[in-house]
Amino acid sequence: MNSIPVLFEDGEALVIDKPAGLPIERPRAGGPCLEDRAAEFRLGFARSPVPVHRIDTDTSGCLLLARNPKALKRFNAAFEARQVEKVYLGVVAGPVEGEAGTIELALTKISSAEKGWRMIPAKKGKQSITHWRKLAERDGLTLVEFRPETGRTHQIRVHALAGLGAALLGDPVYGAGPVPGAQRTMLHAAELTVPREGKAPVHARAPLPADFAALGFGHG
Template sequence: MKDLSKDSVTWLEVGEDAEGQRIDNFLMRIAKGVPKSHIYRVLHSGEVRVNKGRVPAEYRLKVGDRLRVPPIRTAERPSQVAVPARDFDIAFEDEALIVVDKPSGVAVHGGSGVSFGVIEQLRRARPLAKFLELAHRLDRETSGLLVVAKKRAALTRLHDMFRDGGISKRYFALVKGSWRNELQHVRLPLHKYLTAEGERRVSVNKEGKAAHSIVRLVARWENFSLVEVELKTGRTHQIRVHLAHLGFPIAGDDKYGDFSLNKALQKTGLGRMFLHAAKLALPHPLTGAPLELESPLPEELRAFVEKLDRNETGTYGQTL
């Protein structure tokens, strides 16, 4: 990381790790802690130059570009938390990407009250890696397959595929209630909003963005059902909100679930949300070769399903 707070101009040469990145995003990455407004001010004023010329904020960098960056003072960050290195289970890795099998309870990145997440810990564990960036997100309590790009070209292609539906994503969810349809398409628009406490939430709203989930029944008990959900769009909290809106909240969901049920489930051994990113199918972002990856249910989720099969959860999980 370059020190941009010194009094003199800094000169940078663009390498492969930044090829294709917008210059505004590049500056925000190398000048962490600087307000976006300041980044855009130095861009619009022409203080930032590329190959001696002015460029707009949306300019995409090329290998070999020479950047003139004026002094940018970052705000002091008191008592920063040291990021511990962590080795995660890896479902797949090559020169272009890593697919991490993320455990529940770990954020994918720092922010919103979380000091660090998977990506910061992965970077700390791999100090020689030149480029590691998240290709998508998983909720903190969701476990399963998470894609991390190791090259800018791979990241750009992965973003395109996630946006355009070129990646098949399937999740396992245990829901309250008896799901009846073997296959059901759920098309309900979703709207993001903030609660009075400032927390992010999502609701079904006709003014929201289109969202499409395909739900398949896997197993059913009297009071619970195990379903596989295929995402055709990738809206925030999509599976959780779609299922809850239909009257089938996910077991253990602390935002959209049945809170009294969640407390009871904790006593029977389910102390997390039962949502797991189990399957990914995609063409390799650089070679186009097909990739099909699976992550088995974590032990704590398998154990709870076995309790349902044995009818060991009391009145909450009687089998049919």
């Protein structure tokens, strides 16, 4: 079992580089999850740290863990107040018009027996905002930097499809699913900055994963 890199550590926070494919919470069908590895991240502390936020199972990169209940409360408040800066990198399965922009859509959850649940743009939904810019193009694919201002479920995945005109490569819900070279949804939480009163912010960067580099985006 490979160790999970720790990108930032101090007395109240850890940021880990979560590998793609590892769910944060136990799946309904069972199987491994991040909870199984909690003791690895005690790093001398008596209690195991707990995740402050969620990223999809397929998504790799920065995940913030709180090392005590007070820190968890403060970090949760920072997320609620939209003070946290998040930078994601995604490979869009097609060309993207323009160089940069902002996507604003109201999103709501729907469910059907055939397709399960998904998020869709809908007037009655909750506001979601993502800023984006194009970083590189290669072989009909586009590497895009996403800076979500809100934190809706599947926000970047829906915004890629509805806002940029093509889903993320490998996305099984909003796109064509796994393809050679992309056995997962190609989304990576590259950078995280969490402000803290009276001390330096929590800041971490997660290196680009091997599957991004294999597609020719090694220097995103």
